[in-house]
Amino acid sequence: MKTSEIIAAVIVALPLLAFTQSAIAKSLPAYNPPEKPVGEMLQPKSEKSWKDWQAKDPKAYADILAEGYTAVLPDGKGPRDEVAALADMQGMTIGKYALSDFKATPLGEKAELVTYRANADVTIGANTGRAGLAVAEVWVKQEGNWKLLHYQETEVK
16 A cells, blocks of 8 residues: 555545544533542531531421431430421520541442531530430432431430
8 A cells, every 4th residue: 555545545534533433422421520429428418417406497407307307316215207306406405516537338329327426515404414426327319419317316425
């Protein structure tokens, strides 16, 4: 093959190659880089839930709750639904608190377990004290938003 024939073949092949590459690129879904890890998105939600509870803002707190929400506190009263949990908010005052040791564990594509430690000054009725807690939350993705499905506190001494 002569040099001029090779050049002619390349000139014909390049536009075909470009067209083929363009057609393939259009048929593939657009690349969407992964979101940051779910745990990194949920930690600020957990932190905000504490701020909302401390501010006694039932609307803001209820906005993060999933349908079927339950909470279990270390008071021996057992599980509470959303209505009972929001009623508890009015009878509890959270003073100074600190959250630490966040860890997230995937439970599937649309569920995540978030665990952390909480230390808080708490007043319930006439009783005031410092609570050391191990907290476990189950978050689920509903209609594109992460919602809190289950909240569990265990007292740590």
